Amino acid sequence: MQAGPLAEKIVRCFDDMSGQIQTAARYVLERPRDVALLSMREQARQANVQPATMTRLAKYLGFAGYDDVRQLYADAMRMEGTGFAGRVGAQAENQKLKGDPALAAEMLDSIASQVTALSRMGALDTLVDAARLIQGARRVHCLGLRSSYPAAWQLHYILSLAGSSSIMLDAAGGVGVDALGNATQDDVLVVVSVLPYTRQTIEIAEYAKSCGVSVIAITDSPVAPLAHLAACAVLVPTESPSFLHTMSPAFVAAEILGALVAGRNGDASSEALARVDRQSMALNTHFKTRAGNP
Numbered sequence: 001m002q003a004g005p006l007a008e009k010i011v012r013c014f015d016d017m018s019g020q021i022q023t024a025a026r027y028v029l030e031r032p033r034d035v036a037l038l039s040m041r042e043q044a045r046q047a048n049v050q051p052a053t054m055t056r057l058a059k060y061l062g063f064a065g066y067d068d069v070r071q072l073y074a075d076a077m078r079m080e081g082t083g084f085a086g087r088v089g090a091q092a093e094n095q096k097l098k099g100d101p102a103l104a105a106e107m108l109d110s111i112a113s114q115v116t117a118l119s120r121m122g123a124l125d126t127l128v129d130a131a132r133l134i135q136g137a138r139r140v141h142c143l144g145l146r147s148s149y150p151a152a153w154q155l156h157y158i159l160s161l162a163g164s165s166s167i168m169l170d171a172a173g174g175v176g177v178d179a180l181g182n183a184t185q186d187d188v189l190v191v192v193s194v195l196p197y198t199r200q201t202i203e204i205a206e207y208a209k210s211c212g213v214s215v216i217a218i219t220d221s222p223v224a225p226l227a228h229l230a231a232c233a234v235l236v237p238t239e240s241p242s243f244l245h246t247m248s249p250a251f252v253a254a255e256i257l258g259a260l261v262a263g264r265n266g267d268a269s270s271e272a273l274a275r276v277d278r279q280s281m282a283l284n285t286h287f288k289t290r291a292g293n294p
Helices: 007-016 019-030 032-037 040-047 051-060 066-078 083-098 100-117 121-135 146-161 176-182 199-210 225-229 248-265 267-282
Strands: 140-144 166-168 188-192 214-219 232-235
Touching: 007 019, 019 032, 019 040, 019 051, 032 040, 032 066, 032 083, 040 051, 040 066, 051 066, 083 100, 100 248, 121 188, 121 214, 121 232, 121 248, 140 146, 140 176, 140 199, 146 166, 146 188, 146 248, 146 267, 176 199, 188 199, 188 248, 199 214, 199 225, 214 225, 214 248, 225 232, 248 267
Parallel strands: 140 166, 140 188, 188 214, 214 232
Antiparallel strands: none
């Protein structure tokens, strides 16, 4: 990243800042990649200011907090032409500086806080609204490409186990999306996509909406392409110290949606899962630990 997205604004306001905020601002100007990759506390340590000063800088620039600044820089870095290759170089430098355990711990701390954020009331209300739409649908179509595939597949798997009519839009030969040909306004499409957005995902969601299908999005921003298409958008953070955006919050959101829908279906889910249990037992599907010697 040659210059961060706030560089011009910082330069324009720099002379009016207090001394400590200037120190923090200089760090943001000179280390835009680290703004995207490092925790606020680590940035404050390297800038030789208190963490509160980073927050004061963010508010001076018109943000609610420093996490918003970091997210802005992370998004800008993802949009760079260097792509993943450029970001892995920054990660390697960070990893060499602090060590492998520190990077692993930083990733775990980041994911833990991001998942916890899904429990805030606004996020919970959105998850419940999405579950209500899924539960009321005639058929559920699930879509996720590239790194978004596991989250979409997990939702499809849970719904299928619990007896919901779910279709995963993937198939050999690229014909998975053909299943939308039978979709109606009584169906929903649950689609997962985060920055960098896969073009085909957006195009399929646009087509589904044009057919009257309600779109439920699991995406990363209220200004993401899917958010504009969606009847309900579950927003998940993706920022990571790694070169690759994290999909853990999206995966968790998918699991929560599956569980909520299964619970709302009550006896129908119980009957479907009982059939799954009987089949698994008949086919000896799951490995059983050998009994110990007497």
